[in-house]
Amino acid sequence: MAAGRLAPGDRLPATRQLAAELGVSRGVVVQAYQRLTDEGLAAARTGSGTVVTGRPGTRRPALDRRRTLDELRLPLSTPDGIDLNLSPGVPDLSAFPRTAWLRAERTVLDRVTGSDLGYGDPGGAPGLRSQLVGWLSRTRGVRAEADDVVVTAGVAQGLALLAQVLRGEGVSDVAVEDPGSRGATDQLAYWGMRTTGVAVDDEGMRTDLLADAAAALLTPAHQFPTGVVLSPGRRRTLLAWPGLIIEDDYDAEHRYDRSPVAALQGSAPERVAYLGSVSKSLAPGMRLGWLVAPRRMQTALLAAKHATDLGNPAVPQLVLAELLASGDYERHLRAVRERQRRRRDALLGALRAHLPGARVAGVAAGLHLLVMLEGYGDTPDTVLAERVAAAGVMVHPLSWHRRRPGPPGLVIGYAAHPPDRLAEAAGRIGMALSPPGR
């Protein structure tokens, strides 16, 4: 029937005859015919045995997952010819604390109750929310109670939920940093928000240009991709501005020279929606983050989260709560921070040696460097990044993250590679960018 050899109206062989042909008991054939009948593909007709009445669906169109993902601008595989992928945003995944995670999960599963595993609070497991407020208060100055926290599937989902609620409030414009995160802009666009770029300089977003926008998305502690910290004066301007501040605290755990500046949220909890996640501290594949928003938004945010997925998976939430409570999360972060600092220093030193005309922007923090290439003439940074790619090293041209044109630069992620590989990468970048014949 699936192959089309039996069409509706055709008679199936008598059960006794088919059973004999196939060498099986008649009961097996009767059962098979019953299944076909139950599925609506055949019917027993008095006097004429079992007759075909339907046809399973025909051949399906071809699938090409890679093309589909490319259409969605989701380059999930490293391009051919690249052996050193220094795209920004990916942490050192080999550092994932497997032992501590498994130990915490065993503890969690030993004491988990039925209600922990049932349909839960869409805002997240209470145990995790209460650990998070302690952690965020201590490390980031966030002011919140456990019930202020909505556990999310990461910053991207936090943006999706906020966009849905803002749309419900009649807001459809968000100011974003330029240069800034292209992923965040794409995300907001899917949820119907128009984004306007606001220039970023050495003090962070030009908050004096926000004017009457209703909402602004910023990375105040460590701007992506420039690495600058929002200056005290700009923070003051921002806190006096009446719109909703969406604070993406994406890598605040990774400051190497001093404690990071506190979150804006602590200065204005009813004006700031604060977003964070474990994507840079544990792994992006955890899809686990948090949102602390002004209280007037809470009912609508919980409705949005419930309609999106009914809430985050329970077990990983409880495991993170256990890691926070045991101090294992903090120990892990300390070790990772020390390792990333050494990697940053290694890349920085090697770039100074191999790329003397470049200037490294931003503070000692994060998982990537921005290298400004003003000294490289008028060549667009997309072309410079292609030359680097031809040497097997993948980096992002700064212009990928820009809306308005600006000086050329390269965004180079260092977190995923040991110092010797980073020195190798810097050497190849230096070779690739040295003008021919020099």
Added chain:
Amino acid sequence: MAAGRLAPGDRLPATRQLAAELGVSRGVVVQAYQRLTDEGLAAARTGSGTVVTGRPGTRRPALDRRRTLDELRLPLSTPDGIDLNLSPGVPDLSAFPRTAWLRAERTVLDRVTGSDLGYGDPGGAPGLRSQLVGWLSRTRGVRAEADDVVVTAGVAQGLALLAQVLRGEGVSDVAVEDPGSRGATDQLAYWGMRTTGVAVDDEGMRTDLLADAAAALLTPAHQFPTGVVLSPGRRRTLLAWPGLIIEDDYDAEHRYDRSPVAALQGSAPERVAYLGSVSKSLAPGMRLGWLVAPRRMQTALLAAKHATDLGNPAVPQLVLAELLASGDYERHLRAVRERQRRRRDALLGALRAHLPGARVAGVAAGLHLLVMLEGYGDTPDTVLAERVAAAGVMVHPLSWHRRRPGPPGLVIGYAAHPPDRLAEAAGRIGMALSPPGR
């Protein structure tokens, strides 16, 4: 400053003086003032020391999570006075296979690679998708390749993604079963779909009444809440109907008397969007499910999933893949099925003894029974359920799941309780429903 005792313009004490007062080194105070300055709350003014320039946000409105959840119709806690919660939809969470899950997770974490934990394919981990197509083909007759599967945060998210894609195609009406799942209807409404109820009788949804609806949501293998199986004739009508069939295969693992009828998807893969999850087989708190949709919808579905959460968490996906590959998932299901069958039999027997006027609807499957109470006069089933609640037993009145009025009934979940507790519940239900003085 937070308490309002220091206002903008006020001078902070000199660092030396405050250090002496507090008995700390001056460096500590200097650092603290620097933090306040960085945060925009204070500024160093030449000649006048450090001056307050901002004020942290004032007191926030009160939070009442329980009221918020009640407004959203999410009753997450058992009401006062209930000691036997027999609400439908919750599996036996004490049966969660902790040992097998932890063992599989150890295996997964031993061999997990960086790319497994990075930003992955929004459609899900390839390893899980390929295990799922084997499993769904074998147990449900689903026809799919691994790339047809979108791993979701459960059936609710599958509906959310489908609704977004349907809206993009200009479809905003979905036919649903009446009675049917109220949760599914609420979910579709959030995403902008109007739902129209189509009557359900002893053969399932009246597919002859679908007419020119563009999409229909059904539970063909075991209708919720009536427990009937969609008849062969109705399946044929449905397969000849041109709209999109959304097949919620919510508890197909739980048929006790024979193999469940195959999924409709296998008969028409380009016309059916098939939804399933581990909510009834493992736990709702896993938030892990799957969607197999017509191929024309795939790019839009992946875009919606990406914009929603970038994809499901990686580790639980890989653990489920391991459980499917090892056979542990199938062994778990067999054990659970046997236990549920005994519980169903226990409840059924006790109800026959204590509630002789009632009629139990549906086939031997699932996690709940529908008890029809035509013999109980004109009393609405909401009143009958209240009488039962007064005896400490929570059940759902059938009318909660109805759009149009119909005969009274009670939907009684049995999965979460052992046979003796179910017998106790049936006894109390019988007492509560016996007419006074009889």
